[in-house]
Amino acid sequence: MELRYLSRADVESLCISMADIIAVVEEGFRRKGMGETQMPPKIAIHSRPGEAFLHAMPAYVGGLDIAAIKWVGGNEENLKRGLPNITGLIVINDAETMVPLAIMDGSWITAMRTGAANAVAMKYLGPASADTVAVVGCGVQGRSNLLAMLTHYTGIARVQCYDVVPQALEAFVGEAETRYDGVEFVAAAGPRAAVEGADVVVTAGPSPKHPSPYLRADWLKQGAMAAPVDYMGAWDAQLAVEVEKLITDDHAQMDYYRSKGYFADIPRPYADLGEVVAGLKPGRECPEERTMSICMGIAVDDAVTAGLVYERACAAGVGAELPL
Ligand SMILES: NC(=O)c1ccc[n+]([C@@H]2O[C@H](COP(=O)([O-])OP(=O)(O)OC[C@H]3O[C@@H](n4cnc5c(N)ncnc54)[C@H](O)[C@@H]3O)[C@@H](O)[C@H]2O)c1
The missing domain is CATH 3.40.50.720 (NAD(P)-binding Rossmann-like Domain)
Structure with a gap:
Protein backbone atom coordinates (compact mmCIF):
# COMPACT_ATOMS: atom_id res chain seq x y z
CA MET A 1 0.00 0.00 0.00
CA GLU A 2 1.15 3.51 -0.78
CA LEU A 3 0.09 6.95 0.30
CA ARG A 4 0.61 10.29 -1.40
CA TYR A 5 2.72 12.84 0.45
CA LEU A 6 2.08 16.47 -0.45
CA SER A 7 4.44 19.13 0.86
CA ARG A 8 3.30 22.72 1.17
CA ALA A 9 5.04 23.45 -2.15
CA ASP A 10 3.15 20.53 -3.77
CA VAL A 11 -0.17 21.80 -2.40
CA GLU A 12 0.49 25.35 -3.59
CA SER A 13 1.76 24.19 -7.00
CA LEU A 14 -1.77 23.01 -7.82
CA CYS A 15 -2.84 26.70 -7.94
CA ILE A 16 -6.34 25.94 -6.69
CA SER A 17 -8.34 29.14 -6.80
CA MET A 18 -10.06 30.74 -3.84
CA ALA A 19 -13.30 30.54 -5.84
CA ASP A 20 -12.99 26.73 -6.03
CA ILE A 21 -12.25 26.51 -2.31
CA ILE A 22 -15.22 28.74 -1.45
CA ALA A 23 -17.41 26.39 -3.52
CA VAL A 24 -16.33 23.21 -1.69
CA VAL A 25 -16.44 24.89 1.72
CA GLU A 26 -19.98 26.09 0.99
CA GLU A 27 -20.91 22.53 0.02
CA GLY A 28 -19.38 21.30 3.28
CA PHE A 29 -21.54 23.74 5.25
CA ARG A 30 -24.61 22.65 3.30
CA ARG A 31 -23.91 18.98 4.12
CA LYS A 32 -23.33 19.93 7.75
CA GLY A 33 -26.63 21.81 7.87
CA MET A 34 -28.39 18.77 6.42
CA GLY A 35 -26.91 16.58 9.16
CA GLU A 36 -24.70 14.63 6.74
CA THR A 37 -21.39 15.26 8.50
CA GLN A 38 -19.71 13.81 11.56
CA MET A 39 -17.49 16.23 13.39
CA PRO A 40 -16.72 15.90 17.08
CA PRO A 41 -15.55 19.23 18.52
CA LYS A 42 -11.79 19.86 18.48
CA ILE A 43 -9.77 18.19 21.20
CA ALA A 44 -6.65 19.95 22.40
CA ILE A 45 -3.41 19.53 24.24
CA HIS A 46 -1.40 22.42 25.68
CA SER A 47 2.21 21.42 26.23
CA ARG A 48 3.23 24.87 27.50
CA PRO A 49 1.48 27.57 29.51
CA GLY A 50 -0.04 30.39 27.45
CA GLU A 51 -1.81 30.28 24.14
CA ALA A 52 0.18 27.44 22.47
CA PHE A 53 -2.07 24.57 21.34
CA LEU A 54 -2.30 21.35 19.35
CA HIS A 55 -5.77 20.41 18.05
CA ALA A 56 -7.05 17.14 16.57
CA MET A 57 -9.83 17.85 14.07
CA PRO A 58 -11.51 14.82 12.47
CA ALA A 59 -14.47 14.99 10.09
CA TYR A 60 -16.51 12.84 7.78
CA VAL A 61 -18.43 14.64 5.05
CA GLY A 62 -21.31 12.58 3.66
CA GLY A 63 -22.20 12.95 -0.01
CA LEU A 64 -18.64 13.97 -0.83
CA ASP A 65 -17.56 10.85 1.12
CA ILE A 66 -14.42 12.43 2.57
CA ALA A 67 -12.85 11.24 5.83
CA ALA A 68 -9.94 13.30 7.14
CA ILE A 69 -8.23 14.63 10.22
CA LYS A 70 -6.14 17.74 10.74
CA TRP A 71 -3.46 17.85 13.41
CA VAL A 72 -2.81 21.55 13.78
CA GLY A 73 -0.70 23.57 16.17
CA GLY A 74 -0.17 27.22 16.91
CA ASN A 75 1.98 29.45 19.04
CA GLU A 76 1.85 33.23 18.65
CA GLU A 77 5.43 33.44 19.96
CA ASN A 78 6.57 31.65 16.79
CA LEU A 79 6.78 34.92 14.85
CA LYS A 80 9.71 35.96 17.08
CA ARG A 81 11.39 32.66 16.14
CA GLY A 82 10.90 33.24 12.43
CA LEU A 83 8.27 30.46 12.31
CA PRO A 84 4.62 30.68 11.25
CA ASN A 85 2.03 30.93 14.03
CA ILE A 86 -0.08 28.06 12.66
CA THR A 87 1.29 24.80 11.16
CA GLY A 88 -0.29 21.40 10.64
CA LEU A 89 -0.75 18.15 8.77
CA ILE A 90 -3.88 16.63 7.25
CA VAL A 91 -4.43 12.89 6.73
CA ILE A 92 -7.10 11.68 4.30
CA ASN A 93 -8.43 8.13 4.66
CA ASP A 94 -10.48 6.04 2.27
CA ALA A 95 -13.98 6.35 3.73
CA GLU A 96 -14.76 2.68 2.95
CA THR A 97 -11.60 0.81 3.91
CA MET A 98 -10.26 3.50 6.29
CA VAL A 99 -6.81 3.02 4.73
CA PRO A 100 -4.75 6.25 4.76
CA LEU A 101 -4.60 7.73 1.25
CA ALA A 102 -2.63 10.91 1.72
CA ILE A 103 -0.78 13.09 4.14
CA MET A 104 -0.35 16.75 3.30
CA ASP A 105 0.79 20.06 4.69
CA GLY A 106 -2.10 21.85 6.36
CA SER A 107 -0.83 25.44 6.61
CA TRP A 108 -1.95 26.67 3.20
CA ILE A 109 -5.21 24.76 3.52
CA THR A 110 -5.89 26.30 6.96
CA ALA A 111 -5.32 29.79 5.63
CA MET A 112 -7.41 29.30 2.49
CA ARG A 113 -10.32 27.45 4.04
CA THR A 114 -10.65 30.04 6.82
CA GLY A 115 -10.92 32.82 4.27
CA ALA A 116 -13.32 30.68 2.24
CA ALA A 117 -15.57 30.00 5.27
CA ASN A 118 -15.73 33.73 5.90
CA ALA A 119 -16.65 34.33 2.25
CA VAL A 120 -19.50 31.81 2.60
CA ALA A 121 -20.64 33.66 5.72
CA MET A 122 -20.47 36.94 3.73
CA LYS A 123 -22.60 35.43 0.96
CA TYR A 124 -25.41 34.70 3.43
CA LEU A 125 -24.93 37.34 6.16
CA GLY A 297 -12.60 27.04 11.86
CA ILE A 298 -14.09 23.57 11.66
CA ALA A 299 -12.79 20.20 10.55
CA VAL A 300 -15.37 20.00 7.76
CA ASP A 301 -13.70 23.04 6.11
CA ASP A 302 -10.34 21.25 6.21
CA ALA A 303 -11.72 17.91 5.02
CA VAL A 304 -13.46 19.30 1.92
CA THR A 305 -10.47 21.49 1.01
CA ALA A 306 -8.02 18.62 1.53
CA GLY A 307 -10.31 16.40 -0.54
CA LEU A 308 -10.12 18.90 -3.41
CA VAL A 309 -6.33 19.13 -3.06
CA TYR A 310 -6.04 15.33 -3.12
CA GLU A 311 -8.25 15.00 -6.20
CA ARG A 312 -6.27 17.64 -8.11
CA ALA A 313 -2.92 16.18 -6.98
CA CYS A 314 -3.87 12.69 -8.18
CA ALA A 315 -5.06 14.07 -11.52
CA ALA A 316 -1.83 16.07 -11.99
CA GLY A 317 0.51 13.40 -10.61
CA VAL A 318 1.79 15.82 -7.97
CA GLY A 319 3.38 14.59 -4.73
CA ALA A 320 5.51 11.64 -3.70
CA GLU A 321 4.11 8.12 -3.40
CA LEU A 322 5.41 6.66 -0.14
CA PRO A 323 5.12 3.11 1.19
CA LEU A 324 2.68 2.92 4.08
N1 LIG B 1 -10.99 30.91 12.82
C1 LIG B 1 -10.13 30.13 12.20
O1 LIG B 1 -10.50 29.21 11.49
C2 LIG B 1 -8.67 30.41 12.34
C3 LIG B 1 -7.73 29.66 11.61
C4 LIG B 1 -6.39 29.99 11.74
C5 LIG B 1 -6.01 31.02 12.57
N2 LIG B 1 -6.96 31.69 13.28
C6 LIG B 1 -6.62 32.80 14.15
O2 LIG B 1 -6.46 33.92 13.31
C7 LIG B 1 -5.56 34.84 13.93
C8 LIG B 1 -4.48 35.24 12.96
O3 LIG B 1 -3.73 34.09 12.60
P1 LIG B 1 -2.51 34.23 11.59
O4 LIG B 1 -2.08 32.87 11.26
O5 LIG B 1 -2.86 35.18 10.52
O6 LIG B 1 -1.44 34.91 12.55
P2 LIG B 1 -0.26 35.90 12.14
O7 LIG B 1 0.64 35.91 13.31
O8 LIG B 1 0.26 35.54 10.79
O9 LIG B 1 -0.97 37.35 12.00
C9 LIG B 1 -1.50 38.05 13.09
C10 LIG B 1 -1.27 39.54 12.86
O10 LIG B 1 -1.99 40.26 13.86
C11 LIG B 1 -1.18 41.38 14.20
N3 LIG B 1 -1.61 41.93 15.48
C12 LIG B 1 -1.26 41.56 16.73
N4 LIG B 1 -1.88 42.34 17.65
C13 LIG B 1 -2.65 43.22 16.96
C14 LIG B 1 -3.51 44.27 17.32
N5 LIG B 1 -3.72 44.59 18.60
N6 LIG B 1 -4.12 44.99 16.35
C15 LIG B 1 -3.91 44.70 15.04
N7 LIG B 1 -3.09 43.70 14.63
C16 LIG B 1 -2.48 42.96 15.57
C17 LIG B 1 0.23 40.85 14.20
O11 LIG B 1 1.18 41.88 14.13
C18 LIG B 1 0.20 39.96 12.97
O12 LIG B 1 0.59 40.67 11.81
C19 LIG B 1 -5.02 34.15 15.18
O13 LIG B 1 -5.75 34.60 16.28
C20 LIG B 1 -5.32 32.69 14.92
O14 LIG B 1 -5.49 31.94 16.09
C21 LIG B 1 -8.27 31.42 13.16
Whole structure:
Protein backbone atom coordinates (compact mmCIF):
# COMPACT_ATOMS: atom_id res chain seq x y z
CA MET A 1 0.00 0.00 0.00
CA GLU A 2 1.15 3.51 -0.78
CA LEU A 3 0.09 6.95 0.30
CA ARG A 4 0.61 10.29 -1.40
CA TYR A 5 2.72 12.84 0.45
CA LEU A 6 2.08 16.47 -0.45
CA SER A 7 4.44 19.13 0.86
CA ARG A 8 3.30 22.72 1.17
CA ALA A 9 5.04 23.45 -2.15
CA ASP A 10 3.15 20.53 -3.77
CA VAL A 11 -0.17 21.80 -2.40
CA GLU A 12 0.49 25.35 -3.59
CA SER A 13 1.76 24.19 -7.00
CA LEU A 14 -1.77 23.01 -7.82
CA CYS A 15 -2.84 26.70 -7.94
CA ILE A 16 -6.34 25.94 -6.69
CA SER A 17 -8.34 29.14 -6.80
CA MET A 18 -10.06 30.74 -3.84
CA ALA A 19 -13.30 30.54 -5.84
CA ASP A 20 -12.99 26.73 -6.03
CA ILE A 21 -12.25 26.51 -2.31
CA ILE A 22 -15.22 28.74 -1.45
CA ALA A 23 -17.41 26.39 -3.52
CA VAL A 24 -16.33 23.21 -1.69
CA VAL A 25 -16.44 24.89 1.72
CA GLU A 26 -19.98 26.09 0.99
CA GLU A 27 -20.91 22.53 0.02
CA GLY A 28 -19.38 21.30 3.28
CA PHE A 29 -21.54 23.74 5.25
CA ARG A 30 -24.61 22.65 3.30
CA ARG A 31 -23.91 18.98 4.12
CA LYS A 32 -23.33 19.93 7.75
CA GLY A 33 -26.63 21.81 7.87
CA MET A 34 -28.39 18.77 6.42
CA GLY A 35 -26.91 16.58 9.16
CA GLU A 36 -24.70 14.63 6.74
CA THR A 37 -21.39 15.26 8.50
CA GLN A 38 -19.71 13.81 11.56
CA MET A 39 -17.49 16.23 13.39
CA PRO A 40 -16.72 15.90 17.08
CA PRO A 41 -15.55 19.23 18.52
CA LYS A 42 -11.79 19.86 18.48
CA ILE A 43 -9.77 18.19 21.20
CA ALA A 44 -6.65 19.95 22.40
CA ILE A 45 -3.41 19.53 24.24
CA HIS A 46 -1.40 22.42 25.68
CA SER A 47 2.21 21.42 26.23
CA ARG A 48 3.23 24.87 27.50
CA PRO A 49 1.48 27.57 29.51
CA GLY A 50 -0.04 30.39 27.45
CA GLU A 51 -1.81 30.28 24.14
CA ALA A 52 0.18 27.44 22.47
CA PHE A 53 -2.07 24.57 21.34
CA LEU A 54 -2.30 21.35 19.35
CA HIS A 55 -5.77 20.41 18.05
CA ALA A 56 -7.05 17.14 16.57
CA MET A 57 -9.83 17.85 14.07
CA PRO A 58 -11.51 14.82 12.47
CA ALA A 59 -14.47 14.99 10.09
CA TYR A 60 -16.51 12.84 7.78
CA VAL A 61 -18.43 14.64 5.05
CA GLY A 62 -21.31 12.58 3.66
CA GLY A 63 -22.20 12.95 -0.01
CA LEU A 64 -18.64 13.97 -0.83
CA ASP A 65 -17.56 10.85 1.12
CA ILE A 66 -14.42 12.43 2.57
CA ALA A 67 -12.85 11.24 5.83
CA ALA A 68 -9.94 13.30 7.14
CA ILE A 69 -8.23 14.63 10.22
CA LYS A 70 -6.14 17.74 10.74
CA TRP A 71 -3.46 17.85 13.41
CA VAL A 72 -2.81 21.55 13.78
CA GLY A 73 -0.70 23.57 16.17
CA GLY A 74 -0.17 27.22 16.91
CA ASN A 75 1.98 29.45 19.04
CA GLU A 76 1.85 33.23 18.65
CA GLU A 77 5.43 33.44 19.96
CA ASN A 78 6.57 31.65 16.79
CA LEU A 79 6.78 34.92 14.85
CA LYS A 80 9.71 35.96 17.08
CA ARG A 81 11.39 32.66 16.14
CA GLY A 82 10.90 33.24 12.43
CA LEU A 83 8.27 30.46 12.31
CA PRO A 84 4.62 30.68 11.25
CA ASN A 85 2.03 30.93 14.03
CA ILE A 86 -0.08 28.06 12.66
CA THR A 87 1.29 24.80 11.16
CA GLY A 88 -0.29 21.40 10.64
CA LEU A 89 -0.75 18.15 8.77
CA ILE A 90 -3.88 16.63 7.25
CA VAL A 91 -4.43 12.89 6.73
CA ILE A 92 -7.10 11.68 4.30
CA ASN A 93 -8.43 8.13 4.66
CA ASP A 94 -10.48 6.04 2.27
CA ALA A 95 -13.98 6.35 3.73
CA GLU A 96 -14.76 2.68 2.95
CA THR A 97 -11.60 0.81 3.91
CA MET A 98 -10.26 3.50 6.29
CA VAL A 99 -6.81 3.02 4.73
CA PRO A 100 -4.75 6.25 4.76
CA LEU A 101 -4.60 7.73 1.25
CA ALA A 102 -2.63 10.91 1.72
CA ILE A 103 -0.78 13.09 4.14
CA MET A 104 -0.35 16.75 3.30
CA ASP A 105 0.79 20.06 4.69
CA GLY A 106 -2.10 21.85 6.36
CA SER A 107 -0.83 25.44 6.61
CA TRP A 108 -1.95 26.67 3.20
CA ILE A 109 -5.21 24.76 3.52
CA THR A 110 -5.89 26.30 6.96
CA ALA A 111 -5.32 29.79 5.63
CA MET A 112 -7.41 29.30 2.49
CA ARG A 113 -10.32 27.45 4.04
CA THR A 114 -10.65 30.04 6.82
CA GLY A 115 -10.92 32.82 4.27
CA ALA A 116 -13.32 30.68 2.24
CA ALA A 117 -15.57 30.00 5.27
CA ASN A 118 -15.73 33.73 5.90
CA ALA A 119 -16.65 34.33 2.25
CA VAL A 120 -19.50 31.81 2.60
CA ALA A 121 -20.64 33.66 5.72
CA MET A 122 -20.47 36.94 3.73
CA LYS A 123 -22.60 35.43 0.96
CA TYR A 124 -25.41 34.70 3.43
CA LEU A 125 -24.93 37.34 6.16
CA GLY A 126 -22.93 40.09 4.50
CA PRO A 127 -24.20 43.11 2.58
CA ALA A 128 -25.22 42.38 -1.00
CA SER A 129 -22.24 44.39 -2.27
CA ALA A 130 -19.16 45.92 -0.69
CA ASP A 131 -17.26 48.99 -1.81
CA THR A 132 -14.99 49.38 1.24
CA VAL A 133 -13.74 46.56 3.47
CA ALA A 134 -11.32 46.36 6.39
CA VAL A 135 -8.60 43.95 7.41
CA VAL A 136 -7.39 44.25 11.00
CA GLY A 137 -4.43 41.97 11.70
CA CYS A 138 -2.30 41.74 8.56
CA GLY A 139 -0.71 38.30 8.86
CA VAL A 140 -1.45 34.98 7.18
CA GLN A 141 -5.20 35.13 7.82
CA GLY A 142 -5.36 38.78 6.90
CA ARG A 143 -3.97 37.82 3.47
CA SER A 144 -6.21 34.82 2.82
CA ASN A 145 -9.30 36.66 4.07
CA LEU A 146 -8.46 39.59 1.82
CA LEU A 147 -8.29 37.22 -1.15
CA ALA A 148 -11.59 35.64 -0.08
CA MET A 149 -13.31 39.03 0.19
CA LEU A 150 -11.99 40.18 -3.19
CA THR A 151 -13.16 36.89 -4.70
CA HIS A 152 -16.64 37.11 -3.23
CA TYR A 153 -17.18 40.87 -3.64
CA THR A 154 -15.98 41.83 -7.08
CA GLY A 155 -16.80 45.54 -6.60
CA ILE A 156 -14.40 46.33 -3.76
CA ALA A 157 -12.67 49.65 -4.45
CA ARG A 158 -10.95 50.33 -1.12
CA VAL A 159 -9.39 48.16 1.59
CA GLN A 160 -8.61 49.81 4.94
CA CYS A 161 -5.83 47.87 6.65
CA TYR A 162 -4.45 47.99 10.17
CA ASP A 163 -1.80 46.07 12.08
CA VAL A 164 -0.26 47.03 15.40
CA VAL A 165 3.18 46.22 13.95
CA PRO A 166 4.02 48.98 11.44
CA GLN A 167 6.34 46.74 9.36
CA ALA A 168 3.60 44.10 9.07
CA LEU A 169 1.12 46.75 7.91
CA GLU A 170 3.55 48.21 5.40
CA ALA A 171 4.44 44.79 3.99
CA PHE A 172 0.76 43.84 3.70
CA VAL A 173 -0.22 47.01 1.87
CA GLY A 174 2.80 46.87 -0.44
CA GLU A 175 2.16 43.23 -1.32
CA ALA A 176 -1.57 43.81 -1.87
CA GLU A 177 -0.94 46.82 -4.15
CA THR A 178 1.32 44.66 -6.32
CA ARG A 179 -1.06 41.71 -6.39
CA TYR A 180 -4.45 43.35 -6.87
CA ASP A 181 -5.08 45.93 -9.61
CA GLY A 182 -7.78 48.56 -9.39
CA VAL A 183 -8.15 48.45 -5.61
CA GLU A 184 -6.95 51.19 -3.26
CA PHE A 185 -5.16 49.88 -0.17
CA VAL A 186 -4.98 52.29 2.75
CA ALA A 187 -2.67 51.84 5.73
CA ALA A 188 -4.93 53.11 8.51
CA ALA A 189 -3.41 55.19 11.31
CA GLY A 190 -5.31 53.18 13.93
CA PRO A 191 -8.00 50.52 14.36
CA ARG A 192 -10.85 53.05 14.32
CA ALA A 193 -9.77 54.50 10.98
CA ALA A 194 -9.61 50.99 9.54
CA VAL A 195 -13.07 49.95 10.67
CA GLU A 196 -15.17 53.08 10.18
CA GLY A 197 -17.00 53.19 6.87
CA ALA A 198 -16.23 49.55 6.03
CA ASP A 199 -19.01 47.31 4.70
CA VAL A 200 -17.24 44.19 5.97
CA VAL A 201 -14.58 43.97 8.67
CA VAL A 202 -12.30 40.96 9.03
CA THR A 203 -10.33 40.79 12.27
CA ALA A 204 -7.35 38.42 12.31
CA GLY A 205 -5.15 39.48 15.20
CA PRO A 206 -4.40 37.48 18.35
CA SER A 207 -7.10 35.30 19.94
CA PRO A 208 -6.50 35.35 23.70
CA LYS A 209 -8.89 33.59 26.06
CA HIS A 210 -9.52 36.83 27.94
CA PRO A 211 -9.32 39.56 25.28
CA SER A 212 -8.66 43.27 25.71
CA PRO A 213 -10.95 44.54 22.94
CA TYR A 214 -9.60 47.33 20.77
CA LEU A 215 -12.59 47.80 18.41
CA ARG A 216 -15.70 49.55 19.73
CA ALA A 217 -19.12 48.21 18.80
CA ASP A 218 -20.37 51.57 17.49
CA TRP A 219 -17.56 51.72 14.92
CA LEU A 220 -19.32 49.07 12.79
CA LYS A 221 -21.70 51.00 10.54
CA GLN A 222 -25.31 50.14 9.89
CA GLY A 223 -25.70 47.37 7.30
CA ALA A 224 -22.12 46.14 7.78
CA MET A 225 -20.82 42.72 8.75
CA ALA A 226 -18.11 41.79 11.25
CA ALA A 227 -16.26 38.61 10.33
CA PRO A 228 -13.78 37.80 13.11
CA VAL A 229 -11.49 34.79 12.78
CA ASP A 230 -9.67 35.73 15.99
CA TYR A 231 -12.19 34.28 18.46
CA MET A 232 -13.45 37.78 19.29
CA GLY A 233 -10.00 38.98 20.27
CA ALA A 234 -10.58 42.43 18.75
CA TRP A 235 -14.24 43.46 19.03
CA ASP A 236 -15.96 44.66 22.16
CA ALA A 237 -18.28 41.77 23.11
CA GLN A 238 -21.12 44.32 23.11
CA LEU A 239 -21.16 44.12 19.31
CA ALA A 240 -22.18 40.45 19.48
CA VAL A 241 -25.11 41.52 21.68
CA GLU A 242 -26.12 44.42 19.43
CA VAL A 243 -25.99 42.82 15.98
CA GLU A 244 -29.28 41.74 14.46
CA LYS A 245 -27.85 38.35 13.54
CA LEU A 246 -24.98 36.49 15.18
CA ILE A 247 -23.94 33.13 13.77
CA THR A 248 -21.05 30.75 14.28
CA ASP A 249 -19.68 27.84 12.29
CA ASP A 250 -20.46 25.20 14.93
CA HIS A 251 -22.44 25.42 18.16
CA ALA A 252 -20.76 22.38 19.76
CA GLN A 253 -17.33 23.80 19.10
CA MET A 254 -18.33 27.15 20.54
CA ASP A 255 -19.69 25.37 23.64
CA TYR A 256 -16.35 23.59 23.97
CA TYR A 257 -14.48 26.89 23.82
CA ARG A 258 -16.86 28.43 26.33
CA SER A 259 -16.06 25.57 28.70
CA LYS A 260 -12.39 26.58 28.38
CA GLY A 261 -13.11 30.24 29.19
CA TYR A 262 -13.49 31.75 25.69
CA PHE A 263 -16.53 33.76 24.54
CA ALA A 264 -17.50 34.56 28.15
CA ASP A 265 -19.65 37.61 27.23
CA ILE A 266 -20.87 36.40 23.85
CA PRO A 267 -24.56 35.40 23.57
CA ARG A 268 -25.47 32.07 21.99
CA PRO A 269 -25.57 32.54 18.19
CA TYR A 270 -29.01 32.12 16.68
CA ALA A 271 -27.77 29.74 13.98
CA ASP A 272 -24.73 27.98 12.71
CA LEU A 273 -23.58 28.70 9.19
CA GLY A 274 -24.53 25.22 7.97
CA GLU A 275 -28.14 25.79 9.01
CA VAL A 276 -28.20 29.06 7.08
CA VAL A 277 -26.53 27.60 3.96
CA ALA A 278 -28.93 24.63 4.03
CA GLY A 279 -31.87 27.07 4.14
CA LEU A 280 -33.06 25.97 7.58
CA LYS A 281 -32.64 29.45 9.08
CA PRO A 282 -32.60 32.80 7.29
CA GLY A 283 -29.43 34.74 6.61
CA ARG A 284 -29.52 38.51 6.11
CA GLU A 285 -33.07 39.74 5.72
CA CYS A 286 -32.61 43.47 5.13
CA PRO A 287 -29.83 45.87 4.06
CA GLU A 288 -29.83 47.77 7.40
CA GLU A 289 -28.95 44.77 9.57
CA ARG A 290 -25.57 44.60 11.23
CA THR A 291 -24.42 40.99 11.32
CA MET A 292 -21.57 38.99 12.76
CA SER A 293 -20.20 35.56 11.94
CA ILE A 294 -17.78 34.00 14.40
CA CYS A 295 -16.02 31.32 12.36
CA MET A 296 -13.69 29.38 14.64
CA GLY A 297 -12.60 27.04 11.86
CA ILE A 298 -14.09 23.57 11.66
CA ALA A 299 -12.79 20.20 10.55
CA VAL A 300 -15.37 20.00 7.76
CA ASP A 301 -13.70 23.04 6.11
CA ASP A 302 -10.34 21.25 6.21
CA ALA A 303 -11.72 17.91 5.02
CA VAL A 304 -13.46 19.30 1.92
CA THR A 305 -10.47 21.49 1.01
CA ALA A 306 -8.02 18.62 1.53
CA GLY A 307 -10.31 16.40 -0.54
CA LEU A 308 -10.12 18.90 -3.41
CA VAL A 309 -6.33 19.13 -3.06
CA TYR A 310 -6.04 15.33 -3.12
CA GLU A 311 -8.25 15.00 -6.20
CA ARG A 312 -6.27 17.64 -8.11
CA ALA A 313 -2.92 16.18 -6.98
CA CYS A 314 -3.87 12.69 -8.18
CA ALA A 315 -5.06 14.07 -11.52
CA ALA A 316 -1.83 16.07 -11.99
CA GLY A 317 0.51 13.40 -10.61
CA VAL A 318 1.79 15.82 -7.97
CA GLY A 319 3.38 14.59 -4.73
CA ALA A 320 5.51 11.64 -3.70
CA GLU A 321 4.11 8.12 -3.40
CA LEU A 322 5.41 6.66 -0.14
CA PRO A 323 5.12 3.11 1.19
CA LEU A 324 2.68 2.92 4.08
N1 LIG B 1 -10.99 30.91 12.82
C1 LIG B 1 -10.13 30.13 12.20
O1 LIG B 1 -10.50 29.21 11.49
C2 LIG B 1 -8.67 30.41 12.34
C3 LIG B 1 -7.73 29.66 11.61
C4 LIG B 1 -6.39 29.99 11.74
C5 LIG B 1 -6.01 31.02 12.57
N2 LIG B 1 -6.96 31.69 13.28
C6 LIG B 1 -6.62 32.80 14.15
O2 LIG B 1 -6.46 33.92 13.31
C7 LIG B 1 -5.56 34.84 13.93
C8 LIG B 1 -4.48 35.24 12.96
O3 LIG B 1 -3.73 34.09 12.60
P1 LIG B 1 -2.51 34.23 11.59
O4 LIG B 1 -2.08 32.87 11.26
O5 LIG B 1 -2.86 35.18 10.52
O6 LIG B 1 -1.44 34.91 12.55
P2 LIG B 1 -0.26 35.90 12.14
O7 LIG B 1 0.64 35.91 13.31
O8 LIG B 1 0.26 35.54 10.79
O9 LIG B 1 -0.97 37.35 12.00
C9 LIG B 1 -1.50 38.05 13.09
C10 LIG B 1 -1.27 39.54 12.86
O10 LIG B 1 -1.99 40.26 13.86
C11 LIG B 1 -1.18 41.38 14.20
N3 LIG B 1 -1.61 41.93 15.48
C12 LIG B 1 -1.26 41.56 16.73
N4 LIG B 1 -1.88 42.34 17.65
C13 LIG B 1 -2.65 43.22 16.96
C14 LIG B 1 -3.51 44.27 17.32
N5 LIG B 1 -3.72 44.59 18.60
N6 LIG B 1 -4.12 44.99 16.35
C15 LIG B 1 -3.91 44.70 15.04
N7 LIG B 1 -3.09 43.70 14.63
C16 LIG B 1 -2.48 42.96 15.57
C17 LIG B 1 0.23 40.85 14.20
O11 LIG B 1 1.18 41.88 14.13
C18 LIG B 1 0.20 39.96 12.97
O12 LIG B 1 0.59 40.67 11.81
C19 LIG B 1 -5.02 34.15 15.18
O13 LIG B 1 -5.75 34.60 16.28
C20 LIG B 1 -5.32 32.69 14.92
O14 LIG B 1 -5.49 31.94 16.09
C21 LIG B 1 -8.27 31.42 13.16
